[in-house]
Amino acid sequence: MKTSDFYYDLPEELIAQDPLEDRSSSRMLVLNKVTGEWEHRVFKDIIDYLNPGDCLVINDTKVIPARLIGVKPDTGAKIEVLLLKRKEKDVWEALVRPGRKLRPGAKVSFGEGLLTGEILEIAEEGNRLIKFHYDGIFEEIxxxxxxxxxxxxxxxxxxxxxxxxxxxxxHEGSAAAPTAGLHFTPELLEQIEKKGIDIARITLHVGLGTFRPVKADEIQDHHMHSEYYEISEEAAQKVNATKERGGRVICVGTTSCRTVESAADENGRLKACSGWTEIFIYPGYKFKILDGLITNFHLPESTLVMLVSALAGREHILAAYEEAVKERYRFFSFGDAMYIGTTPNQTNVGSSQESEKSK
Structure with missing residues (x-):
């Protein structure tokens, strides 16, 4: 399967530049993963698509202010550092610009010396391992x-x-937001819980690997970057109890999806655990936990378009995206939402293979 199979044409003016004043007032395209039918709603209507006894899985990671602008003390050259993942207490893997100026041993000063960094080594894809020096608490600085x-x-x-x-x-640690969750308000979450839907909180610290372009012609040749996740015993029990009683597990965002699918056993039970995941979900994947997905609209040819295509079928997804473009939906991080699943009164159909048969 080729990367180009997941291309769609997006006018640049549809890329949302600002968040809406009311988080839950964004539009929502509801896509039936079995039939490919869609309807247009507003995000706060998501409660109508959740049954008592279902479980909503949310990613409670917090984006840190990970972009630092500094200078090389010896030359005064401007340096940009984007923190990607913490390797040790004061050692981070980071994306740096311009990379040619930051060889091992080079130093960078931030905030007139309030924080300094030393390049330890060059990591994968040209990233750098940086050791930071400071007085006080790193997070506050x-x-x-x-x-x-x-x-x-x-x-x-x-x-x-x-x-x-x-x-x-x-839980602080992400370099990017789990953007599907940006649509929720405290009031909407309270309404969802009052309706009898469980909310399971998991953590996956989002790196930039999820959003890197796929450079391989064949998608099977693409390698995902690792991301750290944690699933508590309480969250695992909520998800497993939902499956046992015949409820549906609806993940908020591709990060929540990738977390539960990484930690599920072959019998579809979720384990309480922590670790690093490099899971890459694309058409042909059989979901172990997830029944439905709340998500945003993703970049053409991205691993995220491939993931949603595994859930609903590539043709259904690309047709829905074409409809969203036609209807002038707002795209990407601050854009509108999709709910991909079955309607509440439908029996649960869990695998991508069954989606493919319905075409």
């Missing part, structure tokens, strides 16, 4: 000096830093 690492397709300045975090973000 980062909060003072760092900027939110918005994707390159967002050109506008973010007025409020917390708008690039979900309302339930707790």
């Amino acid at each position: 980062l909060d003072q000096l760092g900027q939110m690492p918005l994707p390159p397709y967002i050109k506008h300045q973010l007025k409020e830093r917390e708008r690039y975090n979900t309302v339930y973000a707790v």
